[in-house]
Amino acid sequence: MTQVFIGILAVSGLTAFLALLLEMAHAFVLNYGEVKLSINKGDKEFTVQGGSNLLGTLMDNSIFVPSACGGRASCGLCKVTVTEGGGPILPTETPYLEKDEQEAGIRLSCQVKVRSDMAIEMDPDLFNIKEYKTLAESIKDLTATIKELRLKLVDPPEISFKPGQFVQFRAPEYRGSPEPVYRAYSIASSAKNKNEIVLCITKVKGGLATTFVHEFLKEGDKVFINGPYGDFYLRDSDSEMIMIATGSGLAPLMSILYQMAEDGIERKATLFFGTYRPNDLFYVDELKDLEKKLKDFTFVPVISGATEDDNWKGETGMVTDPVKKLLQKSEAPREAYLCGNPLMIDAAVKILQENGIKEENIYYDKFA
Ligand code: FES
Missing domain, CATH: 2.40.30.10 (Translation factors)
Structure with a gap:
């Protein structure tokens, strides 16, 4: 019994010792101390605690870099140019950095650790x-x-x-x-x-x-x-608009449609809104109201998983199916605005291009 007790004491002591070592490692080995962060050749300079990622360090100092994925290295939006410090490019960054960007020192700020004095360059508009x-x-x-x-x-x-x-x-x-x-x-x-x-x-x-x-x-x-x-916004043009959304991807297109109604923009526009079942549709009353307010706007809900019970009389299939039909009717100059999941966006871009819409006239906001 005494031996068991001594054994338990020894294991507990060892565990406590290892925990202490870990704490000390954090406190001393991983403590990078204060480091200097210089932005745009000294336009802004901060003394910061080293050890965090660059994105978070900038945010702590009220400088906000776009980061749609929240730092998970899946949106590629958080790019800044690192001219000093920052260490080597990580494998998590390379899918988002072209070769010339890598050569120019462009990095994903969510992946770069601030461990020593660092100098970076970024769009000064981000300071606003x-x-x-x-x-x-x-x-x-x-x-x-x-x-x-x-x-x-x-x-x-x-x-x-x-x-x-x-x-x-x-x-x-x-x-x-x-x-x-x-x-x-x-x-x-x-x-x-x-x-x-x-x-x-x-x-x-x-x-x-x-x-x-x-x-x-x-x-x-x-x-x-x-x-x-973000740079997903209505371009100044007279071209017919094709708008495609799935799920909450409808959100930015609602804001654009409100803008068109408020500013009296009379462009021909068709919104294709895809959901699985009819009860996944939302803002339907608002969209019908916009059909009345806007000169030439049509709302087309598209249901991919309708059952007999749904008694759905509208378009069915993938949201891109009726888009294809519309595009094949004429060759009018068109612009497309898309928001939704990456699979839908990739499929829609392909169909739009196959049907004559140039890449530079397709604007999209992909969920990260
Ligand atoms: S925040 Fe999305 S890749 Fe860095």
Whole structure:
């Protein structure tokens, strides 16, 4: 019995010793101390604690770089040029960096660790991107898996954005998510209303930010966002517009359609909105209303998994099926605006190009 007791004591002691060693390793071996971060040849200079990634370090100093995937190296948006420090390019970065970009020192800021003095260059326009404190004014179900989140701007009290752009939403730490995470969501509301924005958030299994919104966020809670970001917005042209969305990819296209209605833009436009079942459609009343307000706008819902019980009389199949039919009717000059999952976007781009729409006239926002 005494031997068992001594054994337990020895194992506990060893475990405590190893834990202490680990703590010391973090405190001493992985402590990079303070390092200097210089931006755009000294335009901005910070002394920061080394050890974190560059994206987070910049964010801690109120400099916001687009990062639709929240730092998971799957969007490729967080590029900056590193001219000093930063270490070698990582395998997680290479899929997003062309050879000439690699040679020019362009890196994914979410993958680069700040471990020594570093000098970087970035678009000075990014210095205008702000963090906003907001209140969750309303949270409502659009479908079984998509919630509409209306955020009232508090500080600063107004946001300016181009319809089609996105913001990054900060989900704080909560049970099951030990640290804050950022995720990108397109703004679904009119840019004329600067005091609030609307986001459409799909529940993703295991998604940290979506779980926070769907299960933890309550009306009246404080929420932080930063932005706006992105180059998905309405181009100045007279060409006919083909708009294609699946799921919450409808959000930026709603904002663009509101802009067209408010600014009296009379371009011919057709929106193809694809969902699995009819009850996955949302904003249908708003879209029918836009059909009345806009001079030449048509809304085409497309259902891929309709059953007999649905009694669906509209278009069926892939969202791109009726697009193909429309494109084959004439060869009018066209522009396309797409938002949704990467598989849909890739398939749609291929069909659009095969049917005469040039690559430079296709604009898309792929979910990261
Ligand atoms: S934030 Fe770096 S790749 Fe998405």
